[in-house]
Amino acid sequence: MSIRNGTRALRAIDRHTVAADIVLFTIQDGSLKVLLVRRDRLPFRGRWSLPGGFVRTDESIDEAALRELQEETNIGNVYLEQLYTFGERDRDPRGRVVTVAYYALVHWQQFQVRGKPDGSAAWFAIKRLPELAFDHRRIIDYALERLRNKINYTTVGFQFLxxxxxxxxxxxxxxxxxxxxxxxxxxxxxxxxxxxxxxxxxxxxxxxxxxxxxxxxxxxxxxxxxxxxxxxxx
Amino acid sequence: MSIRNGTRALRAIDRHTVAADIVLFTIQDGSLKVLLVRRDRLPFRGRWSLPGGFVRTDESIDEAALRELQEETNIGNVYLEQLYTFGERDRDPRGRVVTVAYYALVHWQQFQVRGKPDGSAAWFAIKRLPELAFDHRRIIDYALERLRNKINYTTVGFQFLxxxxxxxxxxxxxxxxxxxxxxxxxxxxxxxxxxxxxxxxxxxxxxxxxxxxxxxxxxxxxxxxxxxxxxxxx
DNA sequence: GACAAAAGTGTAGGGGATACACTATCTTTA
DNA sequence: TAAAGATAGTGTATCCCCTACACTTTTGTC
CATH class of the missing domain: 1.10.10.10 (Winged helix-like DNA-binding domain superfamily/Winged helix DNA-binding domain)
Incomplete structure (x- = not known):
């Protein structure tokens, strides 16, 4: 088996599922919040998780992230930035799923006006997160770290206003x-x-x-x- | 079709190939260089490309990056950091391949002593890169940007010594x-x-x-x- | 008109970044 | 052995940015 870069043919055995998950931040009532959606299927049925989903083979990862965000929250036109890719072996019990995490910032009214208030999605204060599905807690922590760093030398913070x-x-x-x-x-x-x-x-x-x-x-x-x-x- | 996060079953149609590519920097003869390997298969046969390869389903992406680096250069024990994930639709003519790019820094002797001098891998000055396969040029540019930023507030630079x-x-x-x-x-x-x-x-x-x-x-x-x-x- | 509440404003001191030029120590060579 | 060549090594003055810190202004309300 030749292992030099890219010289193996694409093999089914190496196939992965790729997901895009989004840490959507907002500021509401004086506290920093993230949007979570409730899982209605296994695994982790009933748990809260980050909005996101599988990347289709006919779209780029960025497009997938935007699409998922649009579908789950009706929010378009947001500042969206790739965060990190999480690819631990056992991070998803269903099998090999690699997640490309993004983070996004919105003014709270952007969501409240157009979002769906049916209980399947809700804002949670960063200080009071529920137990989360998969490694999503870690992803949020990482997004938070990035946000706090970046606010000091960029203008990302303006997105909250x-x-x-x-x-x-x-x-x-x-x-x-x-x-x-x-x-x-x-x-x-x-x-x-x-x-x-x-x-x-x-x-x-x-x-x-x-x-x-x-x-x-x-x-x-x-x-x-x-x-x-x-x-x-x- | 339900689209809420993770509620679709893992479907074969959404499967991607995931690669890990590494931008390996060193300093040699007073100039910054990257390691490139020559492709011996289609596509881009004969072109230079970044070392790397497909992530197997039984390893994490980090592990894959380390393994590829080890296999192609015999270098272990390096500073390795995830850079960005490139997932444009048409970045690989073979099909859907998502690349998680890493960058690594080594002292030049680490490689010269243990590397293979058979012409299939070589250091190229950053100022004189050949035409590269895929979007690897863009990946290198991005790695360079990250390196230049990071050297100002971390000690990554010490890895070159x-x-x-x-x-x-x-x-x-x-x-x-x-x-x-x-x-x-x-x-x-x-x-x-x-x-x-x-x-x-x-x-x-x-x-x-x-x-x-x-x-x-x-x-x-x-x-x-x-x-x-x-x-x-x- | 007094009070409550937030808006708006300036200065002094400290610390880190920058600009800048000469002396010290070793090797080589005449 | 003395001079030349090469790099190592060293201090100070200035500027700018960050910080700490308290009072006046403007409006609405009672």
Whole structure:
């Protein structure tokens, strides 16, 4: 048996099932949440798991991830980035399943408006996850680590906000993700000097206090992040 | 057809072939090189490609990557880290092949001593790559990007050096990877104050000039890197 | 008009990154 | 053995970014 790269013919015995699972984050009620779906079949029937599913042979893995997300949550147009591929031998009792994990960020309203509220899918606070199917807990932990890293040197965090937002809202998002309070003056100084925010001239009068300036993310309509990330319209 | 996560049975029609390909870097003669192997079968017969091969169903992807590397280069004990999974539809003319790409770093002597010099594998300077099979060029570009990023906030760069080295050798490695000259005083200051180098008390008398102090990487025998990375004895 | 609530604003100090040039030590060679 | 060649090795001043820190402004409500 020749083993040099790719010189063996494609053999049925080496076939794997490939899945794409998505860790979909949002911020709701001041806490970071992930979307989970309830499994209605074996294995792990009744357990919560990440949205996702098998990659078909006629689509790329990215396409599969987007499709699954669309099917399970009705959410399109999200920031989606490949996370890591989990390929331990026994991670799926059904057989050889390799999972390409993605993570995605949405503003909570994106889901609440269009999602299905039938109990088969729900947001769970990251601090209070139920027991999960497969190795999904590990995948979430890893996604969380990536998110916390990346928020410090990219603008992924903006994905949690609507198009227009106040600086306080932005700061709250950062605080929730990083699990620490940030200094208001320093935060504002830094954000403003980055040059990626554009004031709209409008003021938010929701509260019963001094109205806050409303900003927009000033980068072009498309967010191109460092490293690999699917480019997504904002 | 139910599409909720994992509720479809494993179906043959969704089966993929999974490959692990490795971008193996080294520094030789003052330039950054990657190991390529020549394909002796279709498709792309005669073209150079990354070492790698199909993942078997009885091994994890990490295991497959290590095994392939071992088989093709006789190199074990390397720093190996998963890079990205490439799953475009038409990336392999034989059919649906998903590649989990890894990258690895070795000191050039590790290979030269034990590798096979029969012309089926060779080091290529990153600046002068031949035309490659599949999308391997893209994989290399991505690995290079990752390497250049990571060298700035981890100690991966040390993998290019033997156990004992001088500060000048270390600096040269960084310069080659980053493709820029570094200031000698600043580089030494920074490295020494990191506290990860230990002087051996020995001096290198190779050259025909003032002998240089010889250092060792002072971290424990095992290198645990940020993010996901296989832990490897140094 | 007083109070509650969040918005908005500036400065001083510390630490790390950068820029920059000369002396020390060894080998080789005349 | 002295000079030349080659690399090792060393310190300081400046700038910028990060941090710590508290009060005034503006609105709505009672």
């Amino acid at each position: 609507p198009r227009q937002f106040t600086l306080t809202e932005l700061q709250r998002a950062y605080e929730v993700i990083l699990e620490q309070r940030l200094d208001k003056r320093n935060f504002r100084k830094k954000m403003l000097q980055l040059g990626i925010l554009k004031g709209t001239g409008q003021f938010n009068t929701n509260g019963r206090q001094r109205p806050a300036r409303v900003y927009t993310f000033a980068e072009p309509k498309v967010i191109k992040l460092q490293e690999k990330g699917i480019i997504v319209p904002f | 033997p156990r004992q080295f001088t500060l000048t050798e270390l600096q040269r490695a960084y310069e080659v990877i980053l493709e820029q000259r570094l200031d000698k005083r600043n580089f030494r200051k920074k490295m020494l104050q990191l506290g990860i180098l230990k002087g051996t008390g020995q001096f290198n008398t190779n050259g025909r000039q003032r002998p240089a102090r010889v250092y060792t990487f002072a971290e424990p025998k095992v290198i645990k890197l940020q993010e996901k990375g296989i832990i490897v004895p140094f």
